[in-house]
Amino acid sequence: MTIEARLSALGVTLPAAPAPVANYVGYVVTGNLVHISGQISADENGPIKGKLGADVPVEAGAAAARRCAISLLSQVKAACGGDLEKIVRLVKLTGFVNSTPDFTDQPKVINGASDFMVEVLGDKGRHARAAVSANSLPLGVAVEIDAIFEIA
Template structure:
């Protein structure tokens, strides 16, 4: 039987990527009690890494799409942490988003909205979360966005 969250993903026409393997000496997620801490997920789509610097190479809309891709990867990692059952998710607690941007770019919150909006689309009211959206002069592999998350399970 398909769970409510999986059905919602299908209704939205969203397919989760495979949960990416860690690129270094860390784990993709850690569960402590009812909380799942998901390591930073970099912007990557079906065609590969989404690279660029906001305020130079990319506009806010492209950045928000990169953040949305990070959100899909976060949910994929979460699904792995939940043994495939996303209905175990009680709420999205917090997102921390890093935006590869020029020193004068100030729309980091609008970029990270791409991920925030996705969480609310998928999880409804339980997707509303605390958040930080900060600038970074560079991100791993030249990607546009990296986002980490904390989720609570039932």
């Protein structure tokens, strides 16, 4: 099954790759690696805001991380000229969780992205990862994730 078919089976339509909001690019291709800039938690209604450990439950944080993963796939699709089958593997995710100082479930939040990537990419979606806390994130979003993909 193709990556696009898996996305379709999950009811996911990738949006256009989000445009940068400052002085950077959405992705950089170097050799066979695509480095994708941090993608913030957002959906069709705008940024998904809040702080884990205060006003956002872990499940909602994981859903926000999943939205970051969808944006990451949109970026890598743009980097591959629209062909997701060029993905060899997801190498690494780095997840930032807007959270209170005593919040310790960052891995559970970033699992929302990790689980989605494995669901969509299969074994190509198994990756190295970091899940860290941040006192605040751009626009007050709940989650931001960057990634490195290997492409053909």
